[in-house]
Amino acid sequence: MLTTIAKRLLTSVITLLVCSVLIFGYRYLIPGGPAADITNLAELGTSMTKAQAARQVQALSVRFGLKKPIYVQYWNWLDGVFHGHLGTSFFSQAPVTTVIGQRMAPSFELIIGALLVSLLVGVPLGMYTAIRRDRAIGRTLLAISGLQISVPDFWLATINAAVFGLALHWFPAVGYQPLSAGLGPNLHTMILPILTLSIVPTAFVIRHLNNSMTQVLRSPYVRTCWAMGLPSRQVYFNCALRNAVGPIITLIPLLVASLLGGTVLVEYIFNIPGLGTAIVTAVENQDYPMTQGLVLLAGVIVAVFNLLADLTISVIDPRVRKGSARISDVGWRFGARRAQPAIGLAAVAEVREPAAVREDVV
Amino acid sequence: MHQGETLLTVRDLRVEFPARGGVTALRGVSLALQGGRTLGIAGESGSGKTTAGLAAMGLLPPGTRVTGSIRLGERELVGLPEKEYRRVRGRQVAMIFQETSTALNPVLKVGDQLRMATRAHFPGSKDDVRARIVAALESVRLTDHTRVLRSYPHELSGGMCQRIVIAMALSCGSRVLLADEPTTALDVSVQEEILALLRTVVAERQLALMLISHDLAFLADLCDDLVVMYKGQIVEAGSAQSVISSPAHPYTRALLECIPSLHSRRGTLPELREYEAPSAQGCGYRHRCPWRADPCLEAPALAAVAASAERSARCWRSAEVLRQSVTESESVV
Numbered sequence: 290m291l292t293t294i295a296k297r298l299l300t301s302v303i304t305l306l307v308c309s310v311l312i313f314g315y316r317y318l319i320p321g322g323p324a325a326d327i328t329n330l331a332e333l334g335t336s337m338t339k340a341q342a343a344r345q346v347q348a349l350s351v352r353f354g355l356k357k358p359i360y361v362q363y364w365n366w367l368d369g370v371f372h373g374h375l376g377t378s379f380f381s382q383a384p385v386t387t388v389i390g391q392r393m394a395p396s397f398e399l400i401i402g403a404l405l406v407s408l409l410v411g412v413p414l415g416m417y418t419a420i421r422r423d424r425a426i427g428r429t430l431l432a433i434s435g436l437q438i439s440v441p442d443f444w445l446a447t448i449n450a451a452v453f454g455l456a457l458h459w460f461p462a463v464g465y466q467p468l469s470a471g472l473g474p475n476l477h478t479m480i481l482p483i484l485t486l487s488i489v490p491t492a493f494v495i496r497h498l499n500n501s502m503t504q505v506l507r508s509p510y511v512r513t514c515w516a517m518g519l520p521s522r523q524v525y526f527n528c529a530l531r532n533a534v535g536p537i538i539t540l541i542p543l544l545v546a547s548l549l550g551g552t553v554l555v556e557y558i559f560n561i562p563g564l565g566t567a568i569v570t571a572v573e574n575q576d577y578p579m580t581q582g583l584v585l586l587a588g589v590i591v592a593v594f595n596l597l598a599d600l601t602i603s604v605i606d607p608r609v610r611k612g613s614a615r616i617s618d619v620g621w622r623f624g625a626r627r628a629q630p631a632i633g634l635a636a637v638a639e640v641r642e643p644a645a646v647r648e649d650v651v
Numbered sequence: 652m653h654q655g656e657t658l659l660t661v662r663d664l665r666v667e668f669p670a671r672g673g674v675t676a677l678r679g680v681s682l683a684l685q686g687g688r689t690l691g692i693a694g695e696s697g698s699g700k701t702t703a704g705l706a707a708m709g710l711l712p713p714g715t716r717v718t719g720s721i722r723l724g725e726r727e728l729v730g731l732p733e734k735e736y737r738r739v740r741g742r743q744v745a746m747i748f749q750e751t752s753t754a755l756n757p758v759l760k761v762g763d764q765l766r767m768a769t770r771a772h773f774p775g776s777k778d779d780v781r782a783r784i785v786a787a788l789e790s791v792r793l794t795d796h797t798r799v800l801r802s803y804p805h806e807l808s809g810g811m812c813q814r815i816v817i818a819m820a821l822s823c824g825s826r827v828l829l830a831d832e833p834t835t836a837l838d839v840s841v842q843e844e845i846l847a848l849l850r851t852v853v854a855e856r857q858l859a860l861m862l863i864s865h866d867l868a869f870l871a872d873l874c875d876d877l878v879v880m881y882k883g884q885i886v887e888a889g890s891a892q893s894v895i896s897s898p899a900h901p902y903t904r905a906l907l908e909c910i911p912s913l914h915s916r917r918g919t920l921p922e923l924r925e926y927e928a929p930s931a932q933g934c935g936y937r938h939r940c941p942w943r944a945d946p947c948l949e950a951p952a953l954a955a956v957a958a959s960a961e962r963s964a965r966c967w968r969s970a971e972v973l974r975q976s977v978t979e980s981e982s983v984v
Contacts, residue, residue, distance in 0.1 A: 423713065508753065509748060509750035509753045510755055512710075512748065513748070513754045513755065513816060515708075515710055516708060516740060516747070516748075517768040517819055517820065518737050518738060518739070518741030519741075519767060520737060520771060523767060523771065527767060528756055528767075531756075532756065532758055606757070607758060607803045608757060608803070
């Protein structure tokens with residue numbers, strides 16, 4: 290077990306290193322640069338000559354260390370990362386870690402909240418639709434979850450804010466109360482965003498669990514349970530669920546990745562000062578240290594969830610526990626590992642669901 | 652010969668699947684299972700042999716129309732509500748299947764699975780349950796209990812898994828055991844072991860065993876009585892010994908000719924076209940039958956064969972077929 294964890298941990302570190310190269314490298318895809326941007330901004334307010342502007346771009350580039358060779362820049366950044374320094378923002382001059390610290394709470398609350406809702410609603414419904422797969426009720430619920438997946442969340446967020454916030458006044462349409470203001474006021478502002486964000490993941494959980502549970506319910510060992518006269522409650526919960534839950538556990542890191550992307554929009558629409566809004570501003574401003582720091586954080590979060598998912602699976606399934614090599618088989622099978630290197634980028638690009646998941650559902 | 656009590660009686664059992672376009676899987680099947688005896692059910696795929704087993708277990712898919720009677724002692728099982736049926740399954744009738752290693756849950760320890768099944772019927776103390784399970788494991792000759800109970804199914808061989816499933820049925824208290832191709836997935840040497848085991852368990856615990864297989868040679872080895880099914884009907888019934896040595900139905904003869912032998916060329920059964928509704932009139936087998944004649948346009952009933960009252964066949968010419976079989980077997984000797 291210990292070697293399994295060690296091996297798996299090593300994979301995570303390698304993945305994150307690859308991820309960091311991608312994160313660092315992708316800035317070259319964006320035209321212009323922070324120095325030019327800042328200068329342009331400054332130019333608007335003052336009367337700066339072209340020559341002055343060019344000089345300022347030069348000066349800023351030197352100050353930001355952008356004149357050094359790219360690998361030196363990368364190494365300096367990575368060195369900082371290992372020492373816990375993610376650099377300082379080009380714009381606000383605030384350390385990136387400080388900004389993350391300030392912005393983390395609302396985003397984490399959104400993500401964890403939406404994840405919990407999707408599991409608490411999705412697991413029972415996924416089981417139910419599988420058990421009742423031959424009945425109208427099961428098929429109807431499954432069809433609804435299919436619609437749910439195709440709901441665009443920017444649309445849903447806007448509609449929710451308008452209907453429940455502006456028209457019905459059940460919840461505030463926009464705004465955020467931190468947890469420090471008390472759980473009640475905090476939840477009052479967060480319930481609508483969390484529910485909005487959880488719609489699509491809930492549907493994913495339902496459909497994945499329905500799929501795996503249906504397979505498990507057709508399996509010979511479940512038939513044995515019936516043939517030995519086990520009560521249906523025991524067949525479903527003690528016997529089948531444990532076998533069917535594997536794909537859901539590997540789905541969780543993917544959901545976290547897609548939720549990270551989802552927060553960008555939801556935070557924007559509900560005006561919540563979280564990581565999502567921070568990332569948008571950072572990308573718009575070409576604030577390299579800020580963007581890199583935030584995306585790396587997203588990568589780390591997803592990697593941690595991936596690691597936890599793999600370890601949980603090895604606890605649940607003795608076949609995985611015995612041979613550590615099998616862990617990666619399971620990972621591949623459920624398409625979790627495949628998506629990992631791309632996840633940092635995916636979070637920014639706001640890819641709603643990684644391709645691997647989509648294949649499974651179709 | 653000692654005649655055990657009759658544990659399960661099936662009378663005129665009909666099974667229809669309206670969901671699958673009204674396919675009729677069983678068309679009036681009657682049989683009886685007695686304690687200490689083994690009944691073999693032979694037939695090709697689609698003959699309804701597995702359906703008969705599942706019907707007795709009440710495990711046919713919802714929406715299936717079952718008529719006729721399945722009596723377990725004094726109790727009528729056809730139409731029994733699911734809640735009560737649940738208590739019958741495992742406790743009185745259990746079924747084991749072809750799958751061996753996948754018949755047990757891969758993520759649960761064997762001990763937990765045995766405990767779960769046993770407790771569903773005998774909610775006693777931990778020690779009582781354990782004692783039952785150990786006794787059942789002894790019956791299937793798994794003496795290394797501690798290790799077996801602590802193992803996961805993938806750590807055990809297919810033969811051991813099948814023994815455990817049998818033990819599960821025993822520890823749940825079943826006296827009627829339905830076995831659907833229980834050795835097909837196993838190595839030949841292991842098949843022999845399981846067969847020998849079934850034989851001793853039936854004798855020791857006075858079980859009524861129904862053995863379902865397509866393989867007549869296999870059934871001949873183990874069964875006291877034999878029933879041959881074709882298209883949802885019994886076409887021949889009798890003691891295993893007499894049916895095998897001198898079949899009275901052309902279909903039984905054809906099945907026997909399919910058994911590979913060292914000395915003669917193996918016969919092949921004409922292909923069966925995909926599901927073909929049994930025509931209302933005429934013998935269901937007449938399209939493939941080398942013995943067909945004019946009377947076959949009318950369906951024959953399952954009638955006693957001339958030679959003995961214990962044997963019956965569903966064929967107009969059963970007497971002739973039997974005579975031919977007897978002559979052939981004598982000429983071989």
